[in-house]
Structures are given as structure tokens and as C-alpha cells.
Amino acid sequence: xxxxxxxxxxxxxxxxxxxxxxxxxxxxxxxxxxxxxxxxxxxxxxxxxxxxxxxxxxxxxxxxxxxxxxxxxxxxxxxxxxxxxxxxxxxxxxxxxxxxxxxxxxxxxxxxxxx
Amino acid sequence: xxxxxxxxxxxxxxxxxxxxxxxxxxxxxxxxxxxxxxxxxxxxxxxxxxxxxxxxxxxxxxxxxxxxxxxxxxxxxxxxxxxxxxxxxxxxxxxxxxxxxxxxxxxxxxxxxxx
Numbered sequence: 001x002x003x004x005x006x007x008x009x010x011x012x013x014x015x016x017x018x019x020x021x022x023x024x025x026x027x028x029x030x031x032x033x034x035x036x037x038x039x040x041x042x043x044x045x046x047x048x049x050x051x052x053x054x055x056x057x058x059x060x061x062x063x064x065x066x067x068x069x070x071x072x073x074x075x076x077x078x079x080x081x082x083x084x085x086x087x088x089x090x091x092x093x094x095x096x097x098x099x100x101x102x103x104x105x106x107x108x109x110x111x112x113x114x115x
Numbered sequence: 116x117x118x119x120x121x122x123x124x125x126x127x128x129x130x131x132x133x134x135x136x137x138x139x140x141x142x143x144x145x146x147x148x149x150x151x152x153x154x155x156x157x158x159x160x161x162x163x164x165x166x167x168x169x170x171x172x173x174x175x176x177x178x179x180x181x182x183x184x185x186x187x188x189x190x191x192x193x194x195x196x197x198x199x200x201x202x203x204x205x206x207x208x209x210x211x212x213x214x215x216x217x218x219x220x221x222x223x224x225x226x227x228x229x230x
Contacts, residue, residue, distance in 0.1 A: 033217060035218075035220075041223075042206055042220035042221055042222045042223050045217045045218070045219065056217065091160065093160075103162050103165065104218055108157070108158065108159050109159075109160075111158075
């Protein structure tokens with residue numbers, strides 16, 4: 001079952017450390033979205049990427065957060081110098097390509113805990 | 116900008132009964148899609164039902180149906196013959212065609228099913 005794969009599922013970091021979250025989209029999908037879910041909240045859009053290209057990063061915090069989706073390999077969401085407020089579930093979703101306004105396929109999420 | 120509002124933080128229903136979850140949205144676009152996602156304790160995001168705005172007929176998926184009122188920008192979800200496995204967070208979401216086509220989520224409704 002080649003669904004959207006995210007790892008790690010759980011990540012614990014101390015304040016000031018770096019967190020890297022990985023997302024492998026469904027087979028044949030070249031577009032990836034990252035969402036953040038704070039406790040008791042809905043999912044908030046962060047960034048939309050195509051391979052080697054950032055399409056929309058309007059939901060990304062201006063500092064410490066970055067995302068990439070290289071030609072080969074998974075998409076990476078990187079959080080530098082983490083703070084307690086970064087503790088959340090981070091979800092990745094993929095779609096096949098442009099103008100694919102059907103279902104987004106979600107991964108199971110990565111839960112980041114900052115101590 | 117799109118916004119999605121779910122005014123019911125929590126709802127409960129007796130097993131085998133029917134429950135309706137409310138959702139209103141706001142968008143200036145004419146082409147858009149509406150979705151209901153289910154998030155059980157496992158936190159996996161599961162698509163329940165989708166509706167294309169240009170379709171007048173309400174979408175139906177087995178025990179799940181929607182009441183789509185385009186003029187009122189309302190998109191409620193009806194769950195018939197509720198089952199214990201329906202207990203979850205339910206998120207309403209909208210997605211426009213064109214641009215980044217990101218999903219915009221409401222804050223969710225926690226549904227409890229009582230045996």
C-alpha cells in the first residue's frame with residue numbers, strides 16, 4: 001500500500017534543537033502540502049511544494065521553518081531552534097499534479113514534542 | 116481569502132440515531148470544492164465526503180450525506196444510523212480551483228457516539 005508515508009511518527013526535541021520531518025508522497029504524486037495541527041485545533045496550511053519548487057509558502061512562519069521537495073527523495077520540513085510552541089502534529093498530503101482538485105491524500109502525521 | 120467555520124465544538128448522538136454537523140464557509144471564488152474529513156484518535160485524516168460547488172445535487176456516501184446550500188454558504192454533514200466507529204473529530208474544509216488550491220479547514224467538531 002503505497003500511501004503517503006511520514007517519518008518519524010513521533011519526535012522529541014529539546015528547546016534549541018533542530019527537527020526534521022520527512023514525507024514521501026503517494027507513488028506518482030509530485031505535489032506535496034504540509035499542514036500543522038496544534039492541540040484542539042484544525043489543520044493550518046503551511047506550504048505547498050512541487051518537486052524542486054515552492055509554490056506557496058504563505059503559511060510558513062518567517063523564521064526557523066523551511067521546506068524542500070528535491071528531485072529525488074522525500075519532502076523535508078525543517079524547524080530550526082525549536083521552541084515549545086512548535087509542539088504539534090505535522091501532516092503531509094499529496095496530489096498527482098496541477099489542477100488536481102480532488103482528494104488530498106494525507107499521511108498519518110508526525111507528532112513533535114518540544115521539551 | 117477562504118474561511119471555514121464550525122460552530123459546534125462538540126456533539127453527541129445515540130447509537131443508531133442521526134446527527135447533523137454544521138459548517139459555513141466564505142469564499143469569493145466561483146469554483147470550489149467542499150469536504151468533510153474524519154480524524155479518529157489515530158489522527159489519520161480520512162475523507163468522508165466531497166461536494167463540487169457547481170453541482171446542485173447533494174453528495175451522498177452510504178450513511179453520510181450533505182446539505183449544501185450554496186447561497187447561504189452552508190455545508191452540513193448528516194450521519195445516519197450512527198455507529199460507535201463514527202466517534203471522531205470531524206473537519207469541514209474548502210478548496211478553490213486555481214492558485215495554490217490549498218485546503219482550508221474549520222476548527223472541527225468532536226462527535227461522541229453513546230451506546
